Amino acid sequence: xxxxxxxxxxxxxVVSEIVDDxxxxxxxxVQDGDDAVVAEVRAAKSDMGRVIGKRGRVAxxxxxxxxxxxxxxxxxxxxxxxx
Amino acid sequence: xxxWVEVQxxxxxxxxxxxxxxxxxxxxxxxxxxxxxxPQAGGFLGRGRQEAIVRVTKAPRKRxxxxxxxxxxxxxxxxxxxxxxxxxxxxPKQGKGQGKNRQxxxxxxxxxxxxxxxxxxxxxxxxxxxxxxxxxxRSADDRPExxxxxxxxxxxxxxxxxxxxxxxxxxxxxxxxxxDVMYIDVSGTQTEALIGPKGxxxxxxxxxxRTVVQRRTYGAPRMRIDIGGYVERRxxxxxxxxxxxxxxxxxxxxxxxxxxMNAADRKVLHDAVAEIDDVRTYSEGEDPxxxxxxxxxxxxxxEE
Numbered sequence: 607x608x609x610x611x612x613x614x615x616x617x618x619x620v621v622s623e624i625v626d627d628x629x630x631x632x633x634x635x636v637q638d639g640d641d642a643v644v645a646e647v648r649a650a651k652s653d654m655g656r657v658i659g660k661r662g663r664v665a666x667x668x669x670x671x672x673x674x675x676x677x678x679x680x681x682x683x684x685x686x687x688x689x
Numbered sequence: 690x691x692x693w694v695e696v697q698x699x700x701x702x703x704x705x706x707x708x709x710x711x712x713x714x715x716x717x718x719x720x721x722x723x724x725x726x727x728p729q730a731g732g733f734l735g736r737g738r739q740e741a742i743v744r745v746t747k748a749p750r751k752r753x754x755x756x757x758x759x760x761x762x763x764x765x766x767x768x769x770x771x772x773x774x775x776x777x778x779x780x781p782k783q784g785k786g787q788g789k790n791r792q793x794x795x796x797x798x799x800x801x802x803x804x805x806x807x808x809x810x811x812x813x814x815x816x817x818x819x820x821x822x823x824x825x826x827r828s829a830d831d832r833p834e835x836x837x838x839x840x841x842x843x844x845x846x847x848x849x850x851x852x853x854x855x856x857x858x859x860x861x862x863x864x865x866x867x868x869d870v871m872y873i874d875v876s877g878t879q880t881e882a883l884i885g886p887k888g889x890x891x892x893x894x895x896x897x898x899r900t901v902v903q904r905r906t907y908g909a910p911r912m913r914i915d916i917g918g919y920v921e922r923r924x925x926x927x928x929x930x931x932x933x934x935x936x937x938x939x940x941x942x943x944x945x946x947x948x949x950m951n952a953a954d955r956k957v958l959h960d961a962v963a964e965i966d967d968v969r970t971y972s973e974g975e976d977p978x979x980x981x982x983x984x985x986x987x988x989x990x991x992e993e
Contacts, residue, residue, distance in 0.1 A: 612855070612856060612857060615855040615856075615857075616852070616855045616856060618855075619851055619852065619855040620852065620855075620897055623848055623851070623897075623901045623904075624897070624900055624901060624904060656900070656904070659900065663896060664896065664897065664900050666893070666896075666977075667892075667893035667894075667896040667897045667900075668893075668897070670885065670889055670890050670892075670893035671852075671883075671890060671893050671894060671897065673890075674856075674882055674883060674885055674890040675855075675856060677882065678856060678857070678882055
């Protein structure tokens with residue numbers, strides 16, 4: 607199992623559950639040095655506000671949960687929300 | 690259930706916002722606000738400036754219907770429009786000031802009447818709110834009715850079950866509804882992974898669950914979560930910690946600021962300290978650096 611697989615699954619799942627347009631959700635987990643990954647999240651423009659949430663609350667929660675997913679497979683996780 | 694906090698802030702509104710987070714309430718209709726101290730602008734260079742202090746109490750929530758989930762501002766303008774439309778008709782109006790909520794069934798309206806702008810339209814509020822959801826011309830932008838809490842619990846359960854699956858964890862998700870609060874219990878030895886340091890991951894899971902429920906059912910009830918029995922263990926630890934610190938504060942007649950904690954932990958501390966004489970608590974700072982302060986509130990010596 608490649609590193610970041612759980613992170614990918616978890617982030618994709620969570621973001622898809624939040625948005626209107628599931629098809630537009632794209633999560634790319636890229637290696638970022640040893641034992642670290644960056645999860646790049648893309649979603650429909652109209653959904654981005656939801657994904658970030660008021661004062662970034664939802665984004666923070668996603669980061670937190672993504673890190674927990676990373677712990678499961680021994681990688682540090684950063685989540686980037688891209689337009 | 691008298692849960693309340695006292696919070697200081699630049700304006701009454703800001704303080705109320707913070708207090709709501711503290712109480713785990715997302716809806717202004719669920720609270721009562723008592724302004725302990727009005728904010729003062731202060732003179733030159735803000736000298737003598739006073740921050741607002743509010744005491745916010747959780748109002749008992751009856752079965753309510755709500756339709757909106759937008760921000761207050763939107764609904765307020767909506768209310769205004771509606772009000773104008775209704776001006777000539779004898780149709781009972783719903784008061785505003787409750788922000789995004791409108792009740793279809795009367796009852797606890799007055800008790801819930803705290804919150805922003807509640808002082809307006811007092812008389813309007815007194816009227817029996819007889820408007821039912823099918824009644825009155827609903828404008829095109831009306832949002833759907835919030836789903837019943839049982840349905841919301843199903844959505845929450847499904848979401849968390851899916852999350853466990855994405856994590857590759859075995860676990861069981863159960864929900865329970867008590868006095869319109871949704872309790873989510875996640876059990877299974879592997880679910881520890883979803884707790885995180887000081888329950889931070891668990892709180893994030895709740896935040897995400899709330900977001901999903903909100904999205905799917907056009908509203909979210911008050912929600913609590915526990916994973917692997919963490920809440921009770923943490924609560925007990927915090928209680929012991931609080932009583933030690935309170936003893937210290939009483940001895941020094943001073944105050945102690947604790948490390949920053951999430952709203953749930955702060956709530957436990959507020960409650961624990963509330964049972965101890967001669968000390969009180971309040972919170973300072975903004976999330977995620979918000980921290981509880983335990984302060985002496987007993988008698989002072991003469992010379993002081």
